[in-house]
Every structure is written in C-alpha cells, then in structure tokens.
Amino acid sequence: MISDRRKNALIFLIPSLILLGVTIVLPLAYSFFISFFSVDLKYKGLGAFMGFGNYASALKDQYFMGSIKTTVIFSVIVVVIEFVLGFAIALLFNCKIKGKNIFFSIVIIPMMITPVAVGLTWRLLLHSTLGVVNWLLSFIGITGHAWLADNATALGTVIFIDVWQQISYMVLILLAGLVSLPKEPYEAASIDGASRWQSFKYVTLPLMAPTFLVAILLRLITAFKTYDLIYVLTKGGPGTATEVVSYYIYKQAFTHLKTSRAAAMSFILLLILIPVSYIATRILRNRNEG
Amino acid sequence: MATVQLKNIKKIYPHSESKQKKGLFGKKKDEEPEKKHNLQITAEGTVAVQQFSLDIADKEFIVLVGPSGCGKSTTLRMIAGLDTITEGELYIDGRLVNDVPPKGRDIAMVFQNYALYPHMSVYDNMAFALKLRKMPKAEIDRKVREAAEILDITEYLDRKPKALSGGQRQRVAIGRAIVREPQVFLMDEPLSNLDAKLRNQMRSEILKLRQRIDTTFIYVTHDQTEAMTLGDRIVIMRDGFIQQIGTPHEVYNHPHNLFVAGFIGTPQMNFFQTRLECENGEFYVPLYGTRFELNEKQKQMIKERGIEPQEITLGIRPEHVSLCKEGGVEAEVDVSEMMGSSVHLHCSVQGEEVVVIVSGLELGEEHASGFSHGEKVRLHFDSNVLHLFGADEVNLL
Ligand SMILES: Nc1ncnc2c1ncn2[C@@H]1O[C@H](COP(=O)(O)OP(=O)(O)OP(=O)(O)O)[C@@H](O)[C@H]1O
Ligand SMILES: [Mg+2]
Numbered sequence: 001m002i003s004d005r006r007k008n009a010l011i012f013l014i015p016s017l018i019l020l021g022v023t024i025v026l027p028l029a030y031s032f033f034i035s036f037f038s039v040d041l042k043y044k045g046l047g048a049f050m051g052f053g054n055y056a057s058a059l060k061d062q063y064f065m066g067s068i069k070t071t072v073i074f075s076v077i078v079v080v081i082e083f084v085l086g087f088a089i090a091l092l093f094n095c096k097i098k099g100k101n102i103f104f105s106i107v108i109i110p111m112m113i114t115p116v117a118v119g120l121t122w123r124l125l126l127h128s129t130l131g132v133v134n135w136l137l138s139f140i141g142i143t144g145h146a147w148l149a150d151n152a153t154a155l156g157t158v159i160f161i162d163v164w165q166q167i168s169y170m171v172l173i174l175l176a177g178l179v180s181l182p183k184e185p186y187e188a189a190s191i192d193g194a195s196r197w198q199s200f201k202y203v204t205l206p207l208m209a210p211t212f213l214v215a216i217l218l219r220l221i222t223a224f225k226t227y228d229l230i231y232v233l234t235k236g237g238p239g240t241a242t243e244v245v246s247y248y249i250y251k252q253a254f255t256h257l258k259t260s261r262a263a264a265m266s267f268i269l270l271l272i273l274i275p276v277s278y279i280a281t282r283i284l285r286n287r288n289e290g
Numbered sequence: 291m292a293t294v295q296l297k298n299i300k301k302i303y304p305h306s307e308s309k310q311k312k313g314l315f316g317k318k319k320d321e322e323p324e325k326k327h328n329l330q331i332t333a334e335g336t337v338a339v340q341q342f343s344l345d346i347a348d349k350e351f352i353v354l355v356g357p358s359g360c361g362k363s364t365t366l367r368m369i370a371g372l373d374t375i376t377e378g379e380l381y382i383d384g385r386l387v388n389d390v391p392p393k394g395r396d397i398a399m400v401f402q403n404y405a406l407y408p409h410m411s412v413y414d415n416m417a418f419a420l421k422l423r424k425m426p427k428a429e430i431d432r433k434v435r436e437a438a439e440i441l442d443i444t445e446y447l448d449r450k451p452k453a454l455s456g457g458q459r460q461r462v463a464i465g466r467a468i469v470r471e472p473q474v475f476l477m478d479e480p481l482s483n484l485d486a487k488l489r490n491q492m493r494s495e496i497l498k499l500r501q502r503i504d505t506t507f508i509y510v511t512h513d514q515t516e517a518m519t520l521g522d523r524i525v526i527m528r529d530g531f532i533q534q535i536g537t538p539h540e541v542y543n544h545p546h547n548l549f550v551a552g553f554i555g556t557p558q559m560n561f562f563q564t565r566l567e568c569e570n571g572e573f574y575v576p577l578y579g580t581r582f583e584l585n586e587k588q589k590q591m592i593k594e595r596g597i598e599p600q601e602i603t604l605g606i607r608p609e610h611v612s613l614c615k616e617g618g619v620e621a622e623v624d625v626s627e628m629m630g631s632s633v634h635l636h637c638s639v640q641g642e643e644v645v646v647i648v649s650g651l652e653l654g655e656e657h658a659s660g661f662s663h664g665e666k667v668r669l670h671f672d673s674n675v676l677h678l679f680g681a682d683e684v685n686l687l
Contacts, residue, residue, distance in 0.1 A: 184405035187372050190392040191399045192419035192466070202418070206409040 035264040041257035054264035064265060066240055067248035068272075074159060074244055075223035081163050083216055086170030093171070094178040111168040119232025122161045123148070148234050154241045158233055162226065169222075170215055177211030178204075210283050217280035221273055245269055292348060292383035292396075292473035292506055294369065299342040299378035301364050301530075304335040328529045329359075338364040339530045342378070351500060351507040353521035355514070355553070360527040362510040363402055366476050369508060370399050383473060395474075398467035402478040402510075404459045406451040406466075412438075413447040416465045437465040440495055442488075456483040464492070468499055475507045481516065489513075496520065514556055518542070526550050543675075548683040551605050557634055557645045559677070560611065562604045566597070566678060566686075575604055575676065578619045578639060582673040591687045602686065605677035608634070608645040613652065614670040621669050626660035633660050637667060644669065 035054055038047035058064050093104060110118065125132050128146035137143070147157045181204065189199045227246035230236060236243030236251070249269070253262035330337040339361040346352050354362045367373040369380060371392035380387055387395055398419075407415050413434055420430045438444045441461040451459055460483045467475060480496075481489045493516060500507060511517055517524050518538040526533040526541060526549075533553075534546040545551035551559045564577055573592050575582040582604075584592070591597075621637035621644060633653065635646040646669060648657075661667070678686040 182408070184401065184403060185407045187392075188399075188401065188405040188407065188466070189418075190372070191370060191397060193393050193422050194418075195393065198422060203407065209409075 031263040032267065034260045035267055037260050039258075039260035039263075041259055047260070050260070054261050055268065058261060058265045058268060063240065063243075064245070064248060067236075067243045067245045070155070070240070070242065071224055071226075071244040071246075074155065074162075074226065074242075075220055077159050078162050078166070078223050079216055079219050081159070082167045082170045082219060083212070085163070086167050086215075087174050087212075089167070089171045090174035090178055093175050107171055108168050110165045111172070113165070115165065115228040116232050118161065118165050119229050122164075123233060126157065149238055151238050151241050154234055154238055158230065158242050161233065162223070162229055165229075166219070166222075170219060173215040173218070174208070174211060177208055177215075181207050210286070213283050214280055217276055217283075221276055221280070224269070224273060224276075293381070294344075294346040294474055294506060294508065295379075295381040296342050296344045296346075296365075296369070297379040297381070299339060299365070299368060299380065300337065300376050301339040301361070301368060301373065302332065302335045302337050302376045329361075330530065337530055339368070342532060344525060344532070344535060346506060346508065349504055349506055351509065351520055351522045353517045353524045354508065354510045354527060355512070355517045355524060356527035356533075357553070358512075361530045362527060363478055365527075366399070366478050366508060366510055369474070370397055370476050371395050396472050397474045397476055398470045398472040399476040400460075400463050400467045400478060400480040402482075404451070404463040406459060406462055408451055411448050411450060412443060412454070412462050412465075415451065415462055416469050419466065419470050433469045434465075437469045440468070440499075441465050441492075457485065457488065460484060461492070468503075471503055471505070473505060475503075475505060475509075477507070478510045479512060480509075482512065493519065514554065517554075524554075526553060528553075544685065545605075545677060546685055548603060548605070548679045551677055551679070551685070555607055557608050557647070559605045559607050560644050562606075562642070564602060564604050566599050566602045568599045573599075575602070575678070577604065577671070580619060580671075582671065582676060584676070585674055588676070588687055595686070597686055601681055603679040603683070605679060606671055607675065608647045610672040610675045611644065611646040612670050612672070613646070613648055614668050616668065618668040618670040621667050623661045623663060623665040623667060626662070628660045633657075635661060635667070637669065639669065 038050050126147045147153050185203050189203050225246055230244050230247045234242045236247050249262050249265045252258045368375050375388050416434045417430050443461050464480050481492050524541050525535050528549055534550045541554050573584050621639045623637050625636040627634040631650050633648045637644050680686050
C-alpha cells in the first residue's frame, strides 16, 4: 500500500526532479568536481588535479578572507538595523491606524524592485555632482561628497541602500508573526494587571522569539550572498572597501577566469551558511509542530 | 469586595468587516458568524446583550445561565473590560468603569477558553499576576503552591500548557484567578471540562474559596447543579435578554415564563396545552379527562389579578407526577432510564410525552431495575404545584 503510494508519488515527482537535477544538482556537482582541479578558462580542459589545493590557497588568500570579513560586517550591521527598525514598523502596522494599507504598500514597494534597478536608481540619486541627494544636502552646507567613491562612506552607503530595500522583507515576516499571535494571552495579561509595556515585554517578546530567530537567520543568509547591489553600486570599490565575498568570487571566476578557485571559494561560503540555515529550519520545524 | 451594578447594558457587535479584508493576508477571524440564534440584528450589528440591568450586592454569588450563544460570556467580558459596552453603565464598587481598562478594575477571571500564556510554565502562569504586583517571591511561591494543591495540579507546575489535557488547563486557569484576591471574581464555565468527580470536588473548592476570600463572584455555567448549588441568585438569559433573576428557590418554584420553566430543572418540566376554565366562579384546569382544582392560594391570586379563562400551557415538573395504583391517567412506558436512586420514566399519554421521576423507594420488588417498554402505568399529577403560562408564555401566577 505505502510502497504503491510512494511509487505513484515518485512518478509525479520525476519531471520536477529532472528539472532540479539539471539546473541545480548537476552544476553544483560539476563545480564541486572542478574545485579539485586547476581549471582556467584561458586554457582548454580540466588541468591538473589539485586535491584540496584550491581550498588551501583560497584560505591563504588575504583578499578572500578580507572579503569574508567585509561580508560579515555588512551582514551583521544590515540585519541588526533592519531587525530593530523593521520590528518597530511591524508593530506600528499591527495597530489600528488609518490608511494602513496605503503605507503598507509603500513599505513593500522597494522589495519588489530588482536590486539592479535599485542600485542604478541610487547611483543616480547619489551622484556626486548631478545627484538629488547632494543637491538637497547643499542647502545645509554639505557639498559634493562622493558617497560611493569615498573609502569612509562607501560601505555605510551600501548598507543604507540595502536596508532601504530589504527592510520590507523583515517587516513582512515580523508582521506576519505579530498578526498570527493568539489574542487570548493579551486579554489574560490585561486582567492580570499588566500594562501595555508589560504585555509587550512578557507576552509579545517571548511569543515572537522563534519568529525573530527565523527572520534574523533567513535575512543573514541572504545578506551573506549579496552580490547584485554591490555589482551595480561600487564593483567592490573603492579599493576593496565594499568587496563582499560573492562579488570577490564572481571576480575570480569571470574576471580572472580562475574557475576552479572560484568553485572552491563558493563551497567554503556554502560551508559557512549551512549551519545557519540548518538552525533556521530546525526552529521553523519546531514551531510548526508546537 | 465590591458591588457591581449593571444599568441597562447593551452590546452590539458591529457587522463583521470580513468583506473589507481583515488583517494581513485576509486572515479569517475565528469568531465569524456561527449560528446567530434569534439575536436581534440591527443596522449597527448583532445585538448580543440588551436591557441588562442587575444590582449585585457586595460578596454576592451571581450565576449566569442560559443556552449557548445567549450572551453570557459577552456580559462577563464587558464586566471585565475586555469588550466595550455599547450602551448603559457599569459600576464596580460605586465607580463608573465603562472606560476603565481591565487592569484598573481589580478583577480576576477564568476564561472559557482558558487563555493561558503558552510560553510560560504552569507555575509562571499562576504567578504572573502576583509578580506584576511585586509581591515577595516567597509569598508568591506559597500562594501558587497552595492553589496548585487545592486544584491537584502540583505535579504539572513545571509543564507548559501545551503539555496538559483540557481539564488540567482549565484548573490552571482557575488557579491563576484564585491566587489573587480581587474585588470581583469572574468565572466563565470554569468547570466545563472536568470529569464528574473532579467537577464535584472543584465545586466545593469554589464554595470554600468563597468562604475564605469572601468577595463578589459572577459565574457563568451551563450546569444546573452548579447554578443551583453555588448561586445566591441566578440570572437566566436567552437571546441577549434576561429572562429572570432570582434565588435558586425562586427560579425553580416560580419560573417567570415558559422558557425559564423549561430551562431550569432536569428532566425538563412537562408541558400540556389546555385551558383555564371557570365554572360557577371556581377555576380549574382540565387535563386528560380529569379536573385540576386550583388550591386556595392560586384561586386567590387569580381573583386578585383578574385573570380570565383562557388558553394556557400547563407545566408540571416530573417529580410532581407519581405512579398510582388506581385513578389518575393511564399511560404507556416508552423509555425507562435508570438513574441509580430513581428512575426517569418517559411515558406517552394519548400520544403526548410525559416524564415522571419515580424514586427508588416507590419502585418495589418487581420494578427494581426499571420498567419495560409498553408497560401500562397510572399517573397521578400533584395539583398543588401547577404552573400556568398564558398565551404570552408568562407565568400567570
Ligand atoms: N466578536 C463577535 N462578533 C460578532 N458576534 C459575536 C462576537 N462574539 C460573540 N458574538 C455573538 O454574540 C452572541 C453571544 O455570545 P456569547 O459568547 O456571549 O455566548 P455565550 O452565552 O457565552 O455562549 P456559550 O454558552 O456557548 O459560551 C453569540 O450569538 C455570538 O455569535
Ligand atoms: Mg460563553
């Protein structure tokens, strides 16, 4: 009976399995395979077998390690700001306010624009001589700052733009969590004599804890993989100020044509992300069972 | 310790906004229209409670009863401050509290759906209100453990509500209320999920609690025994209206109308369609060829109130019908329910059902285990305890 059902299920799954296989598993397996060789797009063929040579050299590559550091700084700051601000916005949207739907649509808009468009838009806005931002700032006496070209402000500016775009994602997850909170405990709390602040502290926060973790971890993973925004805004510059790991790997593969090195680096990145996503799925599963 | 006064309270639930998208992702509200019974529906919405006036004395135990959906919980929630009062005035301890949030009303409540804090252990659920009051830890601990002992949930103190059965959760909900010493206790069917034995036990615990804390109680229940044994006064509701307010004795012996008569008492009162007749100035009620003479008190009242002969519904409680050897009315047994100390006989008399309670003492040898289907019996109706309801369903006497 059960094996019959499984057989049937398998038949229906085959098309999507093939599709996934061709588009995800095969490239993944192939890149894993070539990460052990010395593949260089300038030359034909697999090149020499390197064992873990590519991995070793990646770990010794100070620019690679530097890009990981930049990524960590970028991701942590972005997620912290988005979380704090996003939760505040979500709390506002969870109240009864007039015109909520309109504001909500506005908050959601940035999320629906592709990062490349966002990047281009902001590059124009921030243009040092022609941009609206500097024009506005000139009224309060700040003139001609090249936000994205200055070592001191480049990463901060990129972070600002990423927050601007991605915060709606955070708002959405947290708001979904808030909306689905049971309302009975709040009634009980008000009977028990809790003030609004106490309800928030003793009921909302603990009940939201799993949602917090999931939102933070999911966003951490996507922040770690940020690539397109950097590509459009700064190309990792000035110098390596905004060079995040995805962009660095891209450069290895398509500028320096060191395909197998890039593959090895990608797998190192994957190794960093797996535990994070494992924890996230564990929490999600626990919550669904509870 | 407080009086509670409700003055012409009315609650209208506005028409649901489900058509205008509700919440994020058009989330469905859980209390969307189930069955609306016969609640009045106006332009503003569903009228769940209306014309509710009641003066509750200090330390009184009031029980609200009525069929499902009649507005008991709504009334309680308005007193608690969880639902807004659409119209009317609510005073607690002489203070108008219509706009006072629950926190400022000094009440404790047992919720019908328990409303436990899912993330807190049983202990913390019960201790929460005390912690908010900054009570010393040792005292909190003493009170929580004492309540847990009373409710027999000591062994679950470390568990989360999720890991408890319905009855256990309900006891935690009671525990959360009784660790406090509020001005008013509100309890919404606090014993509904307990087994019979536990329910009896908890009922007496509530009586003890009342003696100990000695405060005002407002208690909602479906259970007649609870209503009768606990209440100083009982409020019977139907479709948002109060039907009768009275002591257990009053509502049982002098039901104000047909609804109350049918609602209070199990098995239900027997009803017969008949007439109030008058012959030579003497009132009587004919039933199955016999004549019920009214007693002196009843005749007096009929005279005083100037009641005319008319179509009536005659009500006689099953315990006021007895079996007799001869005379009376012939009946045939349909069902015989053995209740232990007594037997409930469902008989048919000329096609109508009459329920009779026969106590064990009257059963005799041959009927020790009840009656069999189709057996012929003779019924005697006790005319001293008749209830006469007029065409408007109101008790004539
Ligand atoms: N939020 C609401 N919106 C609209 N109607 C409601 C709402 N809450 C309750 N009602 C309606 O008001 C009426 C009274 O409900 P209430 O919960 O007070 O009944 P109850 O007497 O406590 O019933 P039960 O014995 O089943 O608990 C019901 O008909 C119900 O459908
Ligand atoms: Mg109810």
